[in-house]
Amino acid sequence: MRHLMPLRYIDAVVRAGSIRKAAEALAITSTALNRRILAMEQELGVPIFERLPRGVRLSTAGEILIQHVRSQLSDMERVRSQIADLSGVRRGHIAIACSQAVLPVFLPQQIALYRREHPAVTFRVYRRDREAAEQALVDHTADLALVFEPVRLSAFETLLAVQQPIHAMMCKGHPLAKAGPVRLRDCMRYPIAIPTHLYGVRSVLDTAVLRSSIKLQPAIESDSFEFLRHYARQDTTICFQIPIGIASAPKGGDDVSRPIDDRDVPPGILYLGQLRGRSLPVAVSRFAAQISSALARMFEEAQPR
């Protein structure tokens, strides 16, 4: 849509932090971009940006404006999508910000399933910790967020919530590698590998441990689940993951997972959500419905808390 180019320009400048960088990203000259910004500011009667020696920053007025700009841009996207939808073409774009846990199995499966029906729909998947995921909704980088144990929920409108008990994972030959729940204190007899505080799994474990006598003494700490898991395969180290992040094939994998007993660690909650008050494009809401029903089918639906 041609007429909202000026809005795109403003958004680009905000994201780039400088007019020249934004111009490069937009494949136009800095001159042109600069003049459009100046023109907008004159129309508005107020500067949108503060000029700094190293670029520009939003002014107070700009802060108000950028909210409007971003909602306009994504709303136009919704309109396009609705119009395309009624002429039978199922196209669109879906951007998702999500926790690591859904990256290896769940999301690839679901997206593939969806694209089988609607090949004209494109996807973008951002791996974001629970705080950054909400921010992505706010600045319209993402349409949906699928996060485990989000922190603040002010701009977040929950579409679905499912329980996710923490599982302990270990290599096949591990002494604890049996079926059924395992007690946390049994795990603690072995070296443990856990993620950093950015992650929901860690925060659930931390709060659970607080009210018990057990102490978490991690042998390995990392911000990469992939690393933790591969490390745990090497020896008797135990790592932790939630069910949605564990391949469903029960015997094919190199490792074994056992739920930690409810009495030790209560289940965490995985949330699917969108920006509060926004009306989603058809493609997005259809995809949200699909993964909602998949999640609800796979896991117990959680009460909002």
Added chain:
Amino acid sequence: MRHLMPLRYIDAVVRAGSIRKAAEALAITSTALNRRILAMEQELGVPIFERLPRGVRLSTAGEILIQHVRSQLSDMERVRSQIADLSGVRRGHIAIACSQAVLPVFLPQQIALYRREHPAVTFRVYRRDREAAEQALVDHTADLALVFEPVRLSAFETLLAVQQPIHAMMCKGHPLAKAGPVRLRDCMRYPIAIPTHLYGVRSVLDTAVLRSSIKLQPAIESDSFEFLRHYARQDTTICFQIPIGIASAPKGGDDVSRPIDDRDVPPGILYLGQLRGRSLPVAVSRFAAQISSALARMFEEAQPR
């Protein structure tokens, strides 16, 4: 704002019903307008208008688009207003759709009061029956609606509701011209002048009469309250009005008003409302707050029903 000219153009064409008429209203050539419409349609990939021999009409896609267009336009207005507000300039524009009753006294007073504080704010006042008033909110012709006994309330978000008992009005020398409530059957002994069914006063009277043995036999029926009132001054005819439409000066007027007894006619309700879900420009919401408190001070606040 320059960049939403295309949107204004579309809106103008929709309202005018033909490109040439809209072009005239916009003070540009039909050629230019026509080409912009064509360009928009090409960008969208779908016709916005159906071409008729006598003009154009919105297509299905256009119906979706015009909603977006109008909300964009008024949202931009809100942003401008917010930005102007933070730089201390209290300017803006307020459009109100209202029932006749508030036109003679209440609204002029309130607007004058408001403009004394904020002279840079401009007003537009539309006289609309209760159905048209809601429509004016929907198509963004009006920011606020102040209507007596609205019919449908689907797009209408109530900001305040106050009770308005129906009053009987008569000339000074009338046999009924005393203080205190009057019974409806006493009024019926004289010729009565009442408004058409478009009006809330009529519908309140009609429903009240339905459950009694009294029959409404209007001597005069008109869609102009002003006419009815002036007519009633001529002889013993009685007309009806709600308190907000009656000048507060108790003895200055040429006529006398007496509330009709609650047992005969229950009070109607006057609603102040806006378009559901819309966030109003600062000027508008400030004015809404002003008249809300004025109404609440003058009349008993009604429970929503």
Added chain:
DNA sequence: GCAAGCCGCTGCAAAAATTGCAGCACTGGA
């Protein structure tokens, strides 16, 4: 302490877009 590197901004000319005029084809009503 001074040069190098970014930054936003501006004068001027080229390029691109928008606009206006005149005119065409079409339709429904007098």
Added chain:
DNA sequence: TCCAGTGCTGCAATTTTTGCAGCGGCTTGC
């Protein structure tokens, strides 16, 4: 059947936008 009214198009004039080169201001690193 004619006429008024509609949307649409080719072409030229006009307006707007863009790009190039360059200026002055500021921070950073040697």
